[in-house]
Amino acid sequence: MEQLKLENQICFPFYAISRLITRAYQPYLEKLGITYPQYLVLLVLWEKDGLAVQDISEKLILNTNTLTPLLKRMETMGLVKRQKAKEDERKVVIHLTREGKALQAAAASVPLKLLENMGDMAVDLDELVGMRDKIQEWIGCMGNK
């Protein structure tokens, strides 16, 4: 059963590297008091504040039943404010608080620190970027299923 050997699996490395990456982020995000999924939500909101839950869901490819409790935790932490949209009361719009906005400055150095970590592991940046672009392409296909 050659196709069932772990080393021949196509998908396992993606699963494993994803967890290793999250672990690599952790020391830096811990200093900011946030988790990796919370960091992703902040990235999205720093880029465009006042998005609905659905918008964040599409950008991060996370179901709303993952995001709702996550956003509530972030509200409790004082990072965001959740409120019903006036033009459509089904929607819940997420706004950054002053504190949520302030965190952006502290987070600015995180991506570079991660890249330095990668450098230590003999990972070539160009290869990394090439891989990222390919994966983004696939995600474009898979997401629209």
Place this chain on the structure above:
Amino acid sequence: MEQLKLENQICFPFYAISRLITRAYQPYLEKLGITYPQYLVLLVLWEKDGLAVQDISEKLILNTNTLTPLLKRMETMGLVKRQKAKEDERKVVIHLTREGKALQAAAASVPLKLLENMGDMAVDLDELVGMRDKIQEWIGCMGNK
């Protein structure tokens, strides 16, 4: 803050594709009555039965505090048997049951079905394999930290 835009993130695509891959496996694994991490444990045991928790932990890069409850669930399901090793009673050795072994035949077609899914999404197999090899190399570095 160009480096904090989601589309410029290097690591987010790995996180996203990992979850999309797990979702892609789900319909096939559901028929076998198992989850993706449970499938990975079975892959390892089908290749070499009677491994200790620690061995499985290293191969799958999962902490034992993830594996212990997972293996207990698999024991409850009748797929594996957990027992203390005679030569070292700290170790817990995992053996496949008859049922756990029998599942291998049913799982044999899973990898091909996944690849067919990828094919539908205009994903080139050679690219996929190339990327896998790069990631495996990279895991080799990160894992030994």
Place this chain on the structure above:
DNA sequence: TGTTAATATATCGCGCACGATATAAATTCA
């Protein structure tokens, strides 16, 4: 040999991640 340190697994707590289902608001259309 007796004490200390290292190793292997288990337990606890929390935060995702998601399928299934519920609820409420908006839209459609008979």
Place this chain on the structure above:
DNA sequence: TGAATTTATATCGTGCGCGATATATTAACA
């Protein structure tokens, strides 16, 4: 308009995933 459908979010239950800590067994060594 009013009932049926769709859309947006929330709730519930289960299974990871992992940091912190506990427990038991073995190894090391004074």
